[in-house]
Amino acid sequence: MKPQPISLLLPTYNCADIVHRTLESIKWADEILVVDSYSTDTTLDICREYGATVIQHEYINSARQKNWAISQCRHEWVLQIDTDETLEEGVQQEIQAAIATASADVQAFRLPRKNHVLGQWFQYAGIYPDYQTRLLRRDKGRWIEREVHAHVEVPGQIGTLHGHILHDGMPNLSKQIRNLDRYTRYEADEAYKQGERFNWTQLILKPGFIFVYRYFWQQGFRAGWRGLILSAYLAFYEFMTYAKLWEMQELNLTKSPK
DSSP: OOOOOEEEEEEESSOTTTHHHHHHHHTTSSEEEEEESOOOSSHHHHHHHTTOEEEEOOOSOHHHHHHHHHTTOSSSEEEEOOTTEEEOTTHHHHHHHHHHHOOTTEEEEEEOEEEEETTEEOOOTTOSSOOEEEEEETTTOEEOSOSSSOOEEOSSEEEEOOSOEEEEEESOHHHHHHHHHHHHHHHHHHHHHTTOOOOHHHHHTHHHHHHHIIIIITOGGGGTHHHHHHHHHHHHHHHHHHHHHHHHHHTTOSSOOO
16 A cells, blocks of 8 residues: 655634644645735744745635645645644544545545534534545545535545544634624625525524524534524524625625625
8 A cells, every 4th residue: 555645735814823733733744735815923934833835825715715725735635624623633544544545536535523612522403423525636626616615526436534623613602703794794695696685584584493403403402501502603693694695685785795
């Protein structure tokens, strides 16, 4: 089994307080390629300490940023990870074994992701195993053109690994509320771009349905107060997405205002 080199693609922007953990978990990669959106803190200094190659590009959306950068990776196999993520211990060996034995038909692998909510792994409300296609052949996979939460598409097969990505997605509520404003803006822009128009049922009925579905049907209640908070957050996320879509139509805008 001949070892295959791997490139690590890491998008960054002003993340000096958390990027060290990510880099520690992926420092074994043969190449670390950082695509940065013009950070103004010490993010790039930290990345260079790990031998990373840094390229910079204006951020439009996550999909375009990664699609622009992936072709500049040196190696055929690319692992993409975000700065609020780390790799579980042992995943390195599984990844290296998988790409060394992958047939030509297999063009990507997906990994399960453990999302941490307020400091604890959260496995209810439908957010586990949260499979993420992050290991892909450089010349085959691309992120679909979407304003937010884009996923990878490949023309061939996608294998499944067992080791986890660890995602510190909701470290505290203040950060999550700031993210909510930005992400719901992107969601409204994407909905408008796809030809979706505001309907009152989206604003009145859908958030309530999502709360009931996440909290009761998908057993978010089993996680105690975290389950209640997350289910309410996901419902409010839906509410604000469609409120912003209404705002765009009401103010005759083509993009949700910042």
